[in-house]
Amino acid sequence: MLLLLAAVLTTAPIAACGSTAGPGAGPAPSVVRVSVPATPASADPGQLAATAAATNAFGVDLYRALTADGGAGRNLVLSPSGLATALAMVLPGARGATADELSKALHTGLTPARYAAATGALDRLSRPAGGKDGTVLRRSDTLWAQQGFALDPGYLATLAAAFDTGVRTTDFRKDPAGSRQAVNALVEQDTEGRVKDLFGPRDITPDTRLVLTDALYLKAKWREPFPHAHTSDQPFHRPDGNAAPVSTMGRNAALRYAEGSGGIAGQPWQAVELPYAGSNLAMDLVVPAQGGFEGFVRGLDAPQLDRILGGLAERQVDLTLPRFTFETSNDLVAPLRSLGVNAAFDDADLGGIPGPGEQERLKVDAVVQKATVAVDEDGTVAAAGSGVGIGAAAAEMPRQAVELHIDRPFVFLVRDTATGQPLFLGQVTDPRP
Structure with missing residues (x-):
């Protein structure tokens, strides 16, 4: 699934630790990490249980919003944990009403940093060891930034500790189409080709400054197959x-x-x-x-x-x-508004994301989702892509x-x-x- 935000930001430089060529036809992105490798953030059992229950409640809310007004008659697949992870990557940078509304929609009373830590810990706990006859569950979380745009070091450290998220830089300003292809290609790669073209041509523009993505891939055999x-x-x-x-x-x-x-x-x-x-x-x-x-x-x-x-x-x-096998794509702005998330779209305060010296405000422009599922005699293959783009305005x-x-x-x-x-x-x- 995909979550897209947009805002205009200034372009103070980010010090890169290394670079790799990015996927697709877009400009080669630099890979930026926090200077000290982060230790995975931990959460106590109570926080894990509360966050799992919160994600379940958030997923049911979103499911009901998507099936309202005639939507009950169509096939639908969404990933509650994928969207919750994407929003958990935004929440540590949110302030005021923006943070309050996101937290309420996510059903969490934890601080943004603790919620991110608990969400990341749950994501890690759900990953099985896998094997020839076992279950494969992989996810990757990536932050893409405009070349030269400064990010708050504390915000970066929170994402790195919770989700092992570094930063890839690209030039949205000069080559938005190529940057979009690079972002989409990485999500497609991380979902084994199941989620294609996550961001549409109008979703990433010269005004885009940041994109956050979560890619989730599941391939699981039934414990007892259907003959x-x-x-x-x-x-x-x-x-x-x-x-x-x-x-x-x-x-x-x-x-x-x-x-x-x-x-x-x-x-x-x-x-x-x-x-x-x-x-x-x-x-x-x-x-x-x-x-x-x-x-x-x-x-x-x-x-x-x-x-x-x-x-x-x-x-x-x-x-x-x-x-059965199908995929669904959804515009999630209206469903999220129905869950009380308004400030993020109207008068957002995401002041914890940009680094010192950045003056312009951020706001959410669009939220969309893409997920796919296939079920047969042997098991299930499912995938979801999530993205956050930040740019101008017994x-x-x-x-x-x-x-x-x-x-x-x-x-x-x-x-x-x-x-x-x-x-x-x-x-x-x-x-x-």
Whole structure:
């Protein structure tokens, strides 16, 4: 996903420690690091738990905002942790109402530096060791700056300690198109080609001075794959009431399962958890009853999602699940405004970002998101790109298997079951390619 900010800044120099040629056709960026390698910032267990819960609540808020006003009828995937990380890289430079509104939207009461440290620590904890048959989860965080633009040393140190973020310099002023290609190429590289053209031609201009990016890539095999021989075409009932045949997987297995009611008018739902191999990561599927999807989504909030996930217990499940693959891009300015983030767009105070001597103010110009997900018999591949640009202006096994045939719209969540950190959240309303 992508987060873009813009403001006019002065161009006092940054002392570079080294340089490398950047990806793509843009100008070769310099790589700038803080002078002393940063020690990874730490957070106590209470701060980690609070930040994971906050990211979950922020993700549900954003999901509901994106599915309001008719949005419940479309496929959607977003990365709560990716956007939270991008905003956590902005927050240490925010002041006054700008910082207060961002903190409230992110559901955090921690100081900006502690929130950044906790977010970065959660990101590191979610990364499994990986391996041939395991889960691969990678993320990279980068700050791009206009050549000659000074950054506050304390701000740089906070990002370096929390996210291992250095600085790449490029010339947005003279070559915005080439700089955009360089930024996009690095995000594409870090997501294994899954997120392309994160920034559009109008997003990076000669007035751009800073761009922050977060790239997240997941490739995970199911702990127990779906047998390919069990896949067949089965009807899937879309929100408009029509049904169409889709490629549907099937398996009968011991899985964590729950059922209940919730949302508007208490629609019945079923939920199941599919663990990935070699990690604490899992995909949770929440399936409202036929005809109740839109009401369920309108009434979904973080406490209800917590209750659903907290009620999962081992059952024998006769499960069917459609294969699906799609990507979504979203303009997030309006959804963030609906969450109370206004000062950042209107009268921002990001005075903690520029270094001494910089006079001009910063403000957020645009926020967009791009993410992709693919699910099949073997597992899941998902990716998200996030960017910030700153420029001018277990229970006893029952004998009988419960049946969950997912032939209707459903919500999905990829999370770290150990920390509760949500990596991806979305919905499938039409799994046809």
